[in-house]
Amino acid sequence: MSGLSTIGFDADDTLWQNETFFRLTEQRFTELLSEHGAHEVISAKLLEAERRNLRFYGFGVKGFTLSMIETAVEVTNGQVSASVIGEILGFGRQMLQNPVETLPGARETLDQLAGRYRILLITKGDLFDQERKLAQSGLGDYFSAVEIVSDKTPDTYRRIFSRHGDGPERAMMVGNSLKSDIVPAIRAGSWGVYVPHELTWVLEHEEAPEAEPRFRRIASLGALPGLLAQMT
Template sequence: MAAGPGITAIGFDADDTLWQNETFFRMTEQRFAELLSGHGEHHVISARLLEAERRNLRYYGYGVKGFTLSMIETAVEVTRGEVPSSVIAEILSFGRQMLENPVETLPHARETLDALAGRYRILLITKGDLFDQERKLAQSGLGEYFNAVEIVSEKTPGTYERIFTRHADGPGRAVMVGNSLKSDVVPAIAAGGYGIHVPHELTWILEHEEAPEDNPRFRRIEDLAQLPPLLGQIT
Protein backbone atom coordinates (compact mmCIF):
# COMPACT_ATOMS: atom_id res chain seq x y z
CA MET A 1 0.00 0.00 0.00
CA ALA A 2 1.39 3.38 -0.96
CA ALA A 3 0.30 6.70 0.43
CA GLY A 4 -2.47 8.20 -1.63
CA PRO A 5 -2.06 11.57 -3.30
CA GLY A 6 -4.14 13.23 -0.59
CA ILE A 7 -2.95 11.86 2.75
CA THR A 8 0.68 12.32 3.69
CA ALA A 9 0.57 12.40 7.50
CA ILE A 10 -1.07 10.43 10.31
CA GLY A 11 -1.46 11.72 13.83
CA PHE A 12 -1.89 9.21 16.63
CA ASP A 13 -3.28 9.82 20.07
CA ALA A 14 -1.38 7.94 22.79
CA ASP A 15 -3.51 7.14 25.87
CA ASP A 16 -6.13 4.46 25.17
CA THR A 17 -5.24 4.50 21.48
CA LEU A 18 -1.73 3.06 21.54
CA TRP A 19 -1.56 1.99 25.20
CA GLN A 20 -3.81 1.50 28.21
CA ASN A 21 -4.47 4.51 30.40
CA GLU A 22 -8.05 5.00 31.59
CA THR A 23 -8.04 1.54 33.23
CA PHE A 24 -5.54 2.80 35.81
CA PHE A 25 -7.61 5.89 36.56
CA ARG A 26 -10.76 3.85 37.13
CA MET A 27 -8.90 1.36 39.34
CA THR A 28 -7.52 4.23 41.42
CA GLU A 29 -10.94 5.87 41.62
CA GLN A 30 -12.29 2.62 43.05
CA ARG A 31 -9.55 2.55 45.70
CA PHE A 32 -10.19 6.21 46.49
CA ALA A 33 -13.93 5.63 46.98
CA GLU A 34 -13.19 2.68 49.25
CA LEU A 35 -10.75 4.81 51.26
CA LEU A 36 -13.48 7.40 51.87
CA SER A 37 -16.37 4.94 52.18
CA GLY A 38 -17.15 6.23 55.65
CA HIS A 39 -18.10 9.60 54.16
CA GLY A 40 -20.38 8.54 51.31
CA GLU A 41 -21.35 5.80 48.91
CA HIS A 42 -19.15 4.96 45.96
CA HIS A 43 -21.23 6.83 43.39
CA VAL A 44 -21.34 9.93 45.60
CA ILE A 45 -17.57 10.03 46.11
CA SER A 46 -16.99 9.41 42.40
CA ALA A 47 -19.38 12.21 41.44
CA ARG A 48 -17.65 14.64 43.79
CA LEU A 49 -14.28 13.64 42.35
CA LEU A 50 -15.53 14.23 38.81
CA GLU A 51 -16.76 17.68 39.82
CA ALA A 52 -13.32 18.49 41.20
CA GLU A 53 -11.60 17.21 38.06
CA ARG A 54 -13.89 19.27 35.83
CA ARG A 55 -13.24 22.54 37.62
CA ASN A 56 -9.51 21.87 38.04
CA LEU A 57 -8.70 21.16 34.39
CA ARG A 58 -8.06 24.85 33.77
CA TYR A 59 -5.50 24.90 36.59
CA TYR A 60 -3.83 21.48 36.56
CA GLY A 61 -4.49 20.19 33.06
CA TYR A 62 -4.76 16.49 32.24
CA GLY A 63 -2.90 13.58 33.79
CA VAL A 64 -2.06 11.82 37.01
CA LYS A 65 -0.84 14.84 38.94
CA GLY A 66 -4.02 16.82 38.38
CA PHE A 67 -6.08 13.73 39.20
CA THR A 68 -4.17 13.28 42.47
CA LEU A 69 -4.71 16.90 43.47
CA SER A 70 -8.42 16.53 42.68
CA MET A 71 -8.59 13.44 44.90
CA ILE A 72 -7.01 15.38 47.76
CA GLU A 73 -9.40 18.28 47.25
CA THR A 74 -12.38 15.89 47.21
CA ALA A 75 -11.17 14.21 50.39
CA VAL A 76 -10.98 17.59 52.13
CA GLU A 77 -14.47 18.48 50.93
CA VAL A 78 -16.31 15.27 51.83
CA THR A 79 -14.70 15.16 55.29
CA ARG A 80 -15.44 18.87 55.82
CA GLY A 81 -11.80 19.63 56.33
CA GLU A 82 -11.15 16.83 58.78
CA VAL A 83 -9.35 14.38 56.50
CA PRO A 84 -6.49 12.70 58.43
CA SER A 85 -2.95 13.20 57.22
CA SER A 86 -2.70 9.42 56.84
CA VAL A 87 -5.44 9.54 54.20
CA ILE A 88 -3.66 12.34 52.33
CA ALA A 89 -0.52 10.22 52.40
CA GLU A 90 -2.46 7.25 51.02
CA ILE A 91 -3.85 9.35 48.18
CA LEU A 92 -0.37 10.58 47.33
CA SER A 93 0.77 6.97 47.20
CA PHE A 94 -2.05 6.21 44.74
CA GLY A 95 -0.68 8.91 42.45
CA ARG A 96 2.89 7.65 42.68
CA GLN A 97 1.74 4.12 41.88
CA MET A 98 -0.07 5.37 38.78
CA LEU A 99 3.10 7.07 37.61
CA GLU A 100 4.97 3.79 38.02
CA ASN A 101 2.48 1.55 36.22
CA PRO A 102 4.03 -0.46 33.39
CA VAL A 103 3.01 0.53 29.87
CA GLU A 104 0.72 -1.97 28.18
CA THR A 105 0.39 -1.36 24.44
CA LEU A 106 -2.98 -2.06 22.89
CA PRO A 107 -3.58 -4.81 20.31
CA HIS A 108 -2.14 -4.16 16.83
CA ALA A 109 -0.42 -0.91 17.86
CA ARG A 110 3.11 -1.95 16.91
CA GLU A 111 2.08 -3.91 13.83
CA THR A 112 0.06 -0.96 12.53
CA LEU A 113 2.84 1.56 13.06
CA ASP A 114 5.28 -0.82 11.41
CA ALA A 115 3.00 -1.15 8.37
CA LEU A 116 2.70 2.62 7.99
CA ALA A 117 6.29 3.63 8.72
CA GLY A 118 8.07 5.13 5.73
CA ARG A 119 4.83 5.61 3.79
CA TYR A 120 3.41 8.50 5.78
CA ARG A 121 4.78 11.02 8.23
CA ILE A 122 3.72 9.59 11.59
CA LEU A 123 3.13 11.99 14.46
CA LEU A 124 2.31 11.36 18.11
CA ILE A 125 -0.09 14.03 19.36
CA THR A 126 -1.00 13.59 23.00
CA LYS A 127 -2.05 15.72 25.93
CA GLY A 128 -1.24 15.39 29.60
CA ASP A 129 1.69 15.69 31.95
CA LEU A 130 4.97 16.11 30.07
CA PHE A 131 7.07 13.81 32.28
CA ASP A 132 4.47 11.05 32.40
CA GLN A 133 3.82 11.08 28.66
CA GLU A 134 7.56 10.99 27.96
CA ARG A 135 7.90 8.07 30.38
CA LYS A 136 5.11 6.10 28.74
CA LEU A 137 6.45 6.74 25.25
CA ALA A 138 9.92 5.55 26.25
CA GLN A 139 8.60 2.42 27.98
CA SER A 140 6.22 1.60 25.12
CA GLY A 141 9.10 0.95 22.72
CA LEU A 142 7.14 2.74 19.97
CA GLY A 143 9.16 5.95 19.87
CA GLU A 144 11.17 4.94 16.80
CA TYR A 145 8.06 5.10 14.61
CA PHE A 146 7.30 8.80 15.08
CA ASN A 147 8.67 11.57 12.92
CA ALA A 148 7.61 14.06 15.59
CA VAL A 149 6.11 14.03 19.09
CA GLU A 150 3.84 16.81 20.35
CA ILE A 151 2.68 16.82 23.99
CA VAL A 152 0.06 19.55 24.31
CA SER A 153 -2.13 21.00 27.06
CA GLU A 154 -5.30 20.82 24.96
CA LYS A 155 -6.39 19.54 21.56
CA THR A 156 -8.27 22.16 19.55
CA PRO A 157 -8.66 22.78 15.81
CA GLY A 158 -5.86 25.32 16.14
CA THR A 159 -3.64 22.68 17.74
CA TYR A 160 -4.04 20.35 14.78
CA GLU A 161 -3.64 23.11 12.22
CA ARG A 162 -0.38 24.18 13.84
CA ILE A 163 1.05 20.67 14.26
CA PHE A 164 0.11 19.33 10.83
CA THR A 165 1.42 22.50 9.19
CA ARG A 166 4.68 22.39 11.13
CA HIS A 167 5.45 18.71 10.61
CA ALA A 168 3.59 17.81 7.42
CA ASP A 169 1.62 19.27 4.51
CA GLY A 170 -1.17 20.82 6.53
CA PRO A 171 -4.35 19.41 8.09
CA GLY A 172 -6.03 18.94 4.71
CA ARG A 173 -3.62 16.12 3.92
CA ALA A 174 -3.63 14.54 7.36
CA VAL A 175 -5.68 12.16 9.48
CA MET A 176 -5.92 12.00 13.25
CA VAL A 177 -6.48 8.63 14.92
CA GLY A 178 -7.73 8.32 18.47
CA ASN A 179 -10.26 7.02 20.97
CA SER A 180 -11.64 10.42 21.99
CA LEU A 181 -14.27 12.00 19.78
CA LYS A 182 -13.92 15.26 21.69
CA SER A 183 -10.14 15.58 21.58
CA ASP A 184 -8.93 13.49 18.65
CA VAL A 185 -11.68 13.37 16.05
CA VAL A 186 -13.97 16.40 16.10
CA PRO A 187 -11.27 19.11 16.35
CA ALA A 188 -9.11 17.42 13.70
CA ILE A 189 -12.05 17.45 11.29
CA ALA A 190 -12.77 21.09 12.19
CA ALA A 191 -9.17 21.88 11.27
CA GLY A 192 -9.75 20.41 7.82
CA GLY A 193 -8.36 16.91 8.31
CA TYR A 194 -9.82 13.44 8.65
CA GLY A 195 -10.78 12.05 12.05
CA ILE A 196 -10.64 8.30 12.61
CA HIS A 197 -12.30 7.05 15.77
CA VAL A 198 -10.95 3.89 17.44
CA PRO A 199 -13.29 3.30 20.39
CA HIS A 200 -11.83 2.08 23.68
CA GLU A 201 -13.90 0.17 26.22
CA LEU A 202 -13.22 2.91 28.77
CA THR A 203 -13.32 6.58 27.83
CA TRP A 204 -13.38 9.32 30.45
CA ILE A 205 -16.78 10.98 30.62
CA LEU A 206 -15.25 14.42 30.03
CA GLU A 207 -14.01 13.14 26.64
CA HIS A 208 -17.49 12.14 25.45
CA GLU A 209 -18.99 13.91 22.44
CA GLU A 210 -21.46 13.07 19.71
CA ALA A 211 -19.91 11.43 16.67
CA PRO A 212 -20.05 13.52 13.47
CA GLU A 213 -21.60 10.64 11.55
CA ASP A 214 -22.64 12.73 8.56
CA ASN A 215 -19.27 14.36 8.03
CA PRO A 216 -17.47 12.90 4.98
CA ARG A 217 -14.15 13.18 6.78
CA PHE A 218 -15.24 11.01 9.70
CA ARG A 219 -14.36 7.32 9.92
CA ARG A 220 -14.67 4.66 12.62
CA ILE A 221 -12.69 1.42 12.95
CA GLU A 222 -12.94 -1.37 15.50
CA ASP A 223 -9.20 -1.60 16.14
CA LEU A 224 -5.90 -0.38 14.74
CA ALA A 225 -5.52 -3.41 12.46
CA GLN A 226 -8.20 -1.86 10.23
CA LEU A 227 -6.28 1.40 9.81
CA PRO A 228 -3.81 0.57 7.00
CA PRO A 229 -6.45 -0.69 4.53
CA LEU A 230 -8.73 2.24 5.40
CA LEU A 231 -5.98 4.75 4.65
CA GLY A 232 -5.52 3.16 1.27
CA GLN A 233 -9.12 4.08 0.46
CA ILE A 234 -8.80 7.74 1.45
CA THR A 235 -7.54 9.97 -1.35
Protein backbone atom coordinates in the same frame (compact mmCIF):
# COMPACT_ATOMS: atom_id res chain seq x y z
CA MET B 1 -6.94 10.78 0.05
CA SER B 2 -4.20 10.48 -2.57
CA GLY B 3 -2.67 13.63 -1.05
CA LEU B 4 -2.56 12.28 2.51
CA SER B 5 0.98 12.64 3.81
CA THR B 6 0.78 12.85 7.60
CA ILE B 7 -0.98 10.76 10.25
CA GLY B 8 -1.21 11.83 13.87
CA PHE B 9 -1.85 9.29 16.60
CA ASP B 10 -3.23 9.88 20.06
CA ALA B 11 -1.36 8.01 22.81
CA ASP B 12 -3.51 7.15 25.85
CA ASP B 13 -6.10 4.45 25.09
CA THR B 14 -5.18 4.58 21.41
CA LEU B 15 -1.67 3.15 21.48
CA TRP B 16 -1.53 2.01 25.12
CA GLN B 17 -3.80 1.47 28.11
CA ASN B 18 -4.46 4.46 30.34
CA GLU B 19 -8.04 4.88 31.56
CA THR B 20 -7.93 1.44 33.19
CA PHE B 21 -5.43 2.75 35.74
CA PHE B 22 -7.58 5.79 36.50
CA ARG B 23 -10.64 3.61 37.07
CA LEU B 24 -8.75 1.24 39.38
CA THR B 25 -7.34 4.15 41.35
CA GLU B 26 -10.75 5.77 41.64
CA GLN B 27 -12.08 2.50 43.08
CA ARG B 28 -9.29 2.45 45.67
CA PHE B 29 -9.99 6.09 46.48
CA THR B 30 -13.71 5.59 47.08
CA GLU B 31 -12.97 2.54 49.23
CA LEU B 32 -10.52 4.61 51.29
CA LEU B 33 -13.29 7.17 51.96
CA SER B 34 -16.20 4.70 52.14
CA GLU B 35 -17.22 5.77 55.65
CA HIS B 36 -17.95 9.24 54.26
CA GLY B 37 -20.24 8.24 51.39
CA ALA B 38 -21.21 5.67 48.81
CA HIS B 39 -18.95 4.94 45.85
CA GLU B 40 -21.29 6.72 43.43
CA VAL B 41 -21.46 9.85 45.59
CA ILE B 42 -17.71 10.17 46.07
CA SER B 43 -17.05 9.41 42.39
CA ALA B 44 -19.48 12.15 41.37
CA LYS B 45 -17.75 14.65 43.66
CA LEU B 46 -14.37 13.62 42.26
CA LEU B 47 -15.60 14.19 38.72
CA GLU B 48 -16.87 17.64 39.70
CA ALA B 49 -13.45 18.47 41.14
CA GLU B 50 -11.69 17.23 38.00
CA ARG B 51 -13.98 19.33 35.82
CA ARG B 52 -13.30 22.43 37.93
CA ASN B 53 -9.57 21.86 38.02
CA LEU B 54 -8.82 21.12 34.37
CA ARG B 55 -8.10 24.77 33.62
CA PHE B 56 -5.68 24.94 36.56
CA TYR B 57 -3.93 21.56 36.52
CA GLY B 58 -4.55 20.27 33.01
CA PHE B 59 -4.83 16.61 32.10
CA GLY B 60 -2.97 13.74 33.69
CA VAL B 61 -2.12 11.94 36.91
CA LYS B 62 -0.92 14.94 38.90
CA GLY B 63 -4.14 16.88 38.33
CA PHE B 64 -6.14 13.75 39.15
CA THR B 65 -4.22 13.31 42.41
CA LEU B 66 -4.84 16.92 43.44
CA SER B 67 -8.54 16.49 42.64
CA MET B 68 -8.65 13.37 44.82
CA ILE B 69 -7.14 15.34 47.71
CA GLU B 70 -9.62 18.18 47.18
CA THR B 71 -12.50 15.69 47.14
CA ALA B 72 -11.25 14.04 50.34
CA VAL B 73 -11.20 17.43 52.06
CA GLU B 74 -14.74 18.12 50.83
CA VAL B 75 -16.39 14.82 51.80
CA THR B 76 -14.77 14.83 55.27
CA ASN B 77 -15.73 18.48 55.89
CA GLY B 78 -12.08 19.38 56.23
CA GLN B 79 -11.30 16.60 58.68
CA VAL B 80 -9.29 14.33 56.39
CA SER B 81 -6.25 12.95 58.16
CA ALA B 82 -2.64 13.35 57.09
CA SER B 83 -2.38 9.58 56.75
CA VAL B 84 -5.26 9.49 54.25
CA ILE B 85 -3.70 12.31 52.22
CA GLY B 86 -0.48 10.32 52.29
CA GLU B 87 -2.28 7.29 50.88
CA ILE B 88 -3.80 9.38 48.11
CA LEU B 89 -0.37 10.73 47.20
CA GLY B 90 0.80 7.14 47.12
CA PHE B 91 -1.99 6.29 44.67
CA GLY B 92 -0.70 9.03 42.38
CA ARG B 93 2.91 7.88 42.62
CA GLN B 94 1.85 4.34 41.79
CA MET B 95 0.01 5.54 38.68
CA LEU B 96 3.18 7.28 37.54
CA GLN B 97 5.04 3.97 37.78
CA ASN B 98 2.51 1.65 36.17
CA PRO B 99 3.92 -0.46 33.32
CA VAL B 100 3.00 0.54 29.78
CA GLU B 101 0.74 -1.96 28.02
CA THR B 102 0.44 -1.30 24.30
CA LEU B 103 -2.93 -2.05 22.75
CA PRO B 104 -3.42 -4.87 20.25
CA GLY B 105 -2.30 -3.93 16.76
CA ALA B 106 -0.50 -0.73 17.79
CA ARG B 107 3.03 -1.75 16.86
CA GLU B 108 1.96 -3.67 13.76
CA THR B 109 -0.07 -0.73 12.46
CA LEU B 110 2.72 1.78 12.98
CA ASP B 111 5.15 -0.61 11.34
CA GLN B 112 2.99 -0.84 8.22
CA LEU B 113 2.39 2.89 7.90
CA ALA B 114 5.71 4.43 8.95
CA GLY B 115 7.35 3.93 5.58
CA ARG B 116 4.43 5.41 3.65
CA TYR B 117 3.38 8.39 5.79
CA ARG B 118 4.90 10.92 8.15
CA ILE B 119 3.82 9.63 11.59
CA LEU B 120 3.28 11.98 14.55
CA LEU B 121 2.36 11.43 18.20
CA ILE B 122 -0.05 14.07 19.49
CA THR B 123 -1.08 13.66 23.11
CA LYS B 124 -2.34 15.57 26.12
CA GLY B 125 -1.17 15.08 29.69
CA ASP B 126 1.75 15.60 32.01
CA LEU B 127 5.04 16.05 30.14
CA PHE B 128 7.15 13.75 32.32
CA ASP B 129 4.54 10.99 32.44
CA GLN B 130 3.88 11.02 28.70
CA GLU B 131 7.60 10.97 27.96
CA ARG B 132 8.00 8.03 30.35
CA LYS B 133 5.18 6.07 28.73
CA LEU B 134 6.47 6.73 25.24
CA ALA B 135 9.96 5.54 26.20
CA GLN B 136 8.63 2.40 27.87
CA SER B 137 6.27 1.62 25.00
CA GLY B 138 9.16 1.05 22.59
CA LEU B 139 7.22 2.89 19.87
CA GLY B 140 9.22 6.10 19.82
CA ASP B 141 11.24 5.35 16.68
CA TYR B 142 8.09 5.34 14.54
CA PHE B 143 7.38 9.04 15.09
CA SER B 144 8.80 11.91 13.09
CA ALA B 145 7.72 14.27 15.87
CA VAL B 146 6.11 14.11 19.30
CA GLU B 147 3.80 16.87 20.52
CA ILE B 148 2.63 16.84 24.16
CA VAL B 149 0.04 19.60 24.40
CA SER B 150 -2.11 21.13 27.13
CA ASP B 151 -5.29 20.73 25.07
CA LYS B 152 -6.39 19.67 21.60
CA THR B 153 -8.23 22.33 19.62
CA PRO B 154 -8.60 22.99 15.88
CA ASP B 155 -5.77 25.54 16.18
CA THR B 156 -3.59 22.91 17.85
CA TYR B 157 -4.00 20.59 14.87
CA ARG B 158 -3.53 23.35 12.31
CA ARG B 159 -0.28 24.34 13.98
CA ILE B 160 1.09 20.81 14.38
CA PHE B 161 0.13 19.56 10.93
CA SER B 162 1.56 22.69 9.34
CA ARG B 163 4.78 22.48 11.34
CA HIS B 164 5.44 18.77 10.83
CA GLY B 165 3.47 18.03 7.68
CA ASP B 166 1.90 19.58 4.62
CA GLY B 167 -0.99 21.26 6.40
CA PRO B 168 -4.18 19.91 8.02
CA GLU B 169 -5.91 19.17 4.71
CA ARG B 170 -3.31 16.49 3.95
CA ALA B 171 -3.33 15.06 7.46
CA MET B 172 -5.31 12.54 9.49
CA MET B 173 -5.78 12.20 13.24
CA VAL B 174 -6.40 8.80 14.80
CA GLY B 175 -7.66 8.40 18.35
CA ASN B 176 -10.20 7.15 20.85
CA SER B 177 -11.58 10.52 21.97
CA LEU B 178 -14.23 12.14 19.81
CA LYS B 179 -13.90 15.36 21.78
CA SER B 180 -10.11 15.70 21.68
CA ASP B 181 -8.88 13.66 18.72
CA ILE B 182 -11.60 13.60 16.11
CA VAL B 183 -13.93 16.60 16.18
CA PRO B 184 -11.25 19.34 16.49
CA ALA B 185 -9.06 17.66 13.85
CA ILE B 186 -11.97 17.60 11.39
CA ARG B 187 -12.75 21.23 12.20
CA ALA B 188 -9.13 22.02 11.37
CA GLY B 189 -9.63 20.48 7.93
CA SER B 190 -8.08 17.06 8.59
CA TRP B 191 -9.44 13.53 8.45
CA GLY B 192 -10.52 12.00 11.76
CA VAL B 193 -10.48 8.25 12.38
CA TYR B 194 -12.24 7.20 15.57
CA VAL B 195 -11.02 4.03 17.30
CA PRO B 196 -13.35 3.40 20.28
CA HIS B 197 -11.87 2.14 23.54
CA GLU B 198 -13.97 0.21 26.04
CA LEU B 199 -13.16 2.79 28.71
CA THR B 200 -13.31 6.49 27.86
CA TRP B 201 -13.34 9.26 30.46
CA VAL B 202 -16.75 10.90 30.63
CA LEU B 203 -15.25 14.36 30.05
CA GLU B 204 -14.02 13.13 26.65
CA HIS B 205 -17.49 12.14 25.43
CA GLU B 206 -19.01 13.90 22.43
CA GLU B 207 -21.40 13.06 19.64
CA ALA B 208 -19.80 11.39 16.64
CA PRO B 209 -19.76 13.71 13.58
CA GLU B 210 -21.33 11.06 11.37
CA ALA B 211 -22.32 13.54 8.66
CA GLU B 212 -18.79 14.85 8.20
CA PRO B 213 -17.24 13.50 4.97
CA ARG B 214 -13.81 13.29 6.63
CA PHE B 215 -15.01 11.18 9.56
CA ARG B 216 -14.31 7.45 9.74
CA ARG B 217 -14.77 4.82 12.46
CA ILE B 218 -12.87 1.55 12.82
CA ALA B 219 -13.28 -1.20 15.41
CA SER B 220 -9.59 -1.52 16.20
CA LEU B 221 -6.30 0.10 15.34
CA GLY B 222 -5.30 -2.90 13.26
CA ALA B 223 -8.03 -2.00 10.78
CA LEU B 224 -6.39 1.33 9.89
CA PRO B 225 -4.10 0.10 7.06
CA GLY B 226 -7.07 -1.58 5.39
CA LEU B 227 -9.16 1.57 5.71
CA LEU B 228 -6.40 3.64 4.13
CA ALA B 229 -6.11 1.14 1.27
CA GLN B 230 -9.85 1.44 0.60
CA MET B 231 -9.77 5.24 0.67
CA THR B 232 -6.86 5.72 -1.74
